[in-house]
Amino acid sequence: MPGEQVQLTDPKGRSHLVSLQPGRAYHTHQGSLAHDDLIGAQDGSVVTSSGGTAYVALRPLLADFTLAMRRGAAVVYPKDAAQILAVADVFPGARVLEAGAGSGALSCWLLRAIGEAGLLVSYERRADFAEIARGNVDRYFGAPHPAWRLVIGELPAKTPAAVPAQTPADVSAETPADLPADVSAETPADLPADVSAETSAGPGGGRFDRVVLDMLAPWEYAGTAALSLVGGGLICCYVASTTQLSRTVEALREQGSFAEPAASESLVRGWHVDGLAVRPEHRMVGHTGFLVTARRLADGVTPPPRRRRPAKGARDSAAWREAGGGADSAAR
Numbered sequence: 001m002p003g004e005q006v007q008l009t010d011p012k013g014r015s016h017l018v019s020l021q022p023g024r025a026y027h028t029h030q031g032s033l034a035h036d037d038l039i040g041a042q043d044g045s046v047v048t049s050s051g052g053t054a055y056v057a058l059r060p061l062l063a064d065f066t067l068a069m070r071r072g073a074a075v076v077y078p079k080d081a082a083q084i085l086a087v088a089d090v091f092p093g094a095r096v097l098e099a100g101a102g103s104g105a106l107s108c109w110l111l112r113a114i115g116e117a118g119l120l121v122s123y124e125r126r127a128d129f130a131e132i133a134r135g136n137v138d139r140y141f142g143a144p145h146p147a148w149r150l151v152i153g154e155l156p157a158k159t160p161a162a163v164p165a166q167t168p169a170d171v172s173a174e175t176p177a178d179l180p181a182d183v184s185a186e187t188p189a190d191l192p193a194d195v196s197a198e199t200s201a202g203p204g205g206g207r208f209d210r211v212v213l214d215m216l217a218p219w220e221y222a223g224t225a226a227l228s229l230v231g232g233g234l235i236c237c238y239v240a241s242t243t244q245l246s247r248t249v250e251a252l253r254e255q256g257s258f259a260e261p262a263a264s265e266s267l268v269r270g271w272h273v274d275g276l277a278v279r280p281e282h283r284m285v286g287h288t289g290f291l292v293t294a295r296r297l298a299d300g301v302t303p304p305p306r307r308r309r310p311a312k313g314a315r316d317s318a319a320w321r322e323a324g325g326g327a328d329s330a331a332r
Contacts (some may be wrong), residue, residue, distance in 0.1 A: 003019065003020065003021070003142075004019070004020050004039075004059070005018070005020075005059070005060050005065065005139070006018050006038055006058070006059065006060070007058050007060040007064055007245065008026070008033065008047075008056070008057055009028065009051060009055060009058070010028075010054075010055055011053065011054065015058055015064065015068075016028070017064065017065070017068040018035075018038075019139075020035045020036045020038055020039050021035055022035065022036060023035070023036065028049060028051075028053075029052045030049050030052075030053035031049035031050035031051025031052065031053060031147040032049060032050045032051075033047055033049050033050075035307070036328065038057055040111055041057060043057075043058060043059050043088070044056070044057070044058055044198070045057045045140045048153070053210045059115055059249070061251070062108060062112065062140070063078035063095060064079075065108070066078060066081070066105040066108060066109075067139055069103060069104070069105065069136045069139075069140075070103070070132055070135065070136060070178070071103045071129060071132070072103050072126070072129040072132040072133070073100075073102035073103050073126075073129050074102070075102065075103050075105035075106075076102075076104075076105050076109075076214065076238065077285060077288050078291075079266050079268045079285055079288070080238065080288055080289055080291070081105065081106055081109040082109075083212060083264075083266050083291055084108075084109070084212065084236055085113050086105065086262070086264075086290065087108060087236065087293050088210050088212065088234050088292060088293060089234065089235040090110060090113040090114060090209075090210055091113070091209075092113070092115045092116070092117060092118065093114060093117040093118045094114045094118050094119075094209045094287055095114075095118060095119045095121075095207075095208045095209050095210075095211055096110055096114060096115075096119070096120045096121070096208060096209065096210045096211075096212060097121050097123075097208045097211045097212070097228050098110060098120060098121065098122040098123065098211075098212045098213075098214070099122075099123040099125065099155040099211075099212070099213050099214070099215055099218075099221065100124065100213065100214035100215040101122040101124035101129065101150065101289075102124065102129055102131065102133060102214065103129065103132050103136055103138065104132065104133030104134070104137045104210070105134040105136070105213065106138070106214060107120065107122050107133060107137055107148065108137055108140050108141075109150055110212065111137065111141070113143050114147060115147065116145075116146050116147050116275040117147070118147050119147055119148045119149070120148050120149070120331050121144075121148055121151060121208075122149070122150050122151065122173055123131045123147065123151050123153065123154070123155040124151070124152060125152070125153060125154045126152075127152050130150055130152045133150065134150055135317070142231065155215075155221060155224060155309050156222050156224060157220045157221050157224055157227075158224045158227055159325075167281065173181045178332065180202075197275060207228055207229060207230045207233070207286065208228050208229055208230065208233060208235050209229075209232070210228060210229075210233060210234050210235075210236065211224075211225045211228055211229055211234070211235045211236070212235075212236050212237075212238070212302065212305040213225070213235070213236070213237045214237075216244075217244075217247075217253030218237040218239060218244075218248050219244075219250070219252075219253075220246045221250075222252050222254075222255040222258075223255060224233075225256035225296075226255055226258070226296065229296040230296065231294060231296055231297065231298040231299060232295060232298075233295070233296040234293060234294070234295050235252070235258070235292075235293065235294050235296070236291060236292070236293045237291070237292040237293075238289050238290070238291060239289060239290050239292065240288075240289050242290075244290075245263055245290045245292065248261075248292045249263055249292055252292070252294045253303075257296060257297055258294040258295065258296060258297060258303065259294060259295045259297060259303055260294070260303065260306065260327065261293065261294040262292070262293050262294070263289065263290055263291070263292050264291050265287060265288075265289065265290050265291065266311065267284065267285070267286050268285045269281065269282060269285075270283075270284065276301040
C-alpha cells in the first residue's frame with residue numbers, strides 16, 4: 001500500500017528501507033526500482049531493477065526499522081531492547097514509565113509489548129529528539145499509538161519520605177496504593193494532569209508497573225522510581241559504562257525500597273555457515289550497554305541485609321570515593 005515501508009535486500013545481503021509512494025522510483029547502483037511494481041505485491045516478492053539485479057522485498061521487522069530509522073540520539077540496539085522486554089517482564093496492558101525516549105526505538109518495542117490496553121509515558125528533555133521520536137513511532141505504527149504519552153521535559157528527581165511499616169492507624173484509606181498520606185501527596189514523577197488522571201484510574205492507584213531509564217545518571221532517579229512503582233514492580237536501567245553501572249546499583253541498594261539489584265550485558269555473535277565451512281563471523285555486536293534491574297518492595301518493607309562478603313578494598317579505596325561511591329552518592 002502507498003506509504004508502507006518495504007525492505008529491499010540485494011544478492012550481497014545489503015538492505016535498504018524504502019517508503020512506497022505512487023509514481024516514484026528507488027535508484028541504486030544496480031538500476032532503479034519502480035515503487036508501483038512494489039505497491040500491492042505480496043510480502044516476500046522478488047523484484048528486478050532496471051539493471052537486472054534481483055531484490056527480495058519484505059515488510060521490515062521492528063529490528064530492521066529501528067536500525068534504519070532517523071536518529072537524533074543513539075538508538076537502543078535490538079539485542080538490548082529484547083533483553084529489556086525479557087528481564088523487565090514487560091507484559092500486555094502494563095503501565096510503563098520511560099525516561100530518555102531519544103529517537104523512539106525503545107518506545108516502539110515497549111508499545112508493541114504493552115499493546116493498546118497498556119500505557120507508556122515517555123520523558124524526553126530535548127524537544128528536537130522528542131520530535132524525531134514522535135515521527136519514528138508514528139511511522140512504524142502508521143498513526144499515533146493510543147497508549148503513548150510523550151512528555152517533553154526532565155523526569156523529576158524526587159526522594160520519597162521515609163515510609164514506616166503499614167498499620168491501619170497510620171495509613172490513609174483514600175491514598176493511592178495505600179501509601180501514608182505524606183508520601184501520597186508526592187505525585188509519582190509529577191506527571192502532567194491528563195496523564196496523571198489516566199494512571200490514577202488504574203489498579204495501581206497512579207503508579208506504574210515498570211520504570212525504564214535510559215539516561216546519563218539514572219542513580220539520581222532512584223527515589224523517583226520508588227515513588228512511581230507499585231509493590232512488586234521493576235526498574236530497569238540501561239547504562240554504557242562500568243562507572244555508571246556501579247553508581248546505579250549502589251544507589252538502588254541505598255535507596256531502601258528495592259530488592260538486591262541484578263546487572264548484566266549481552267553479546268551477540270553471528271555465524272558463517274556454508275556447507276562444512278562453519279565459523280564465527282569476523283564482526284559481532286559486542287558491548288553496547290549494561291542492564292540493571294531491581295524489584296520494588298512493598299511499602300514499609302526494608303530489604304534484608306546482604307549476606308555476600310564484599311571483595312577486600314571494594315568500598316574503602318580512594319578510587320571508590322573519587323568515583324562518587326559511598327553513602328552519600330545517591331543524594332547527589
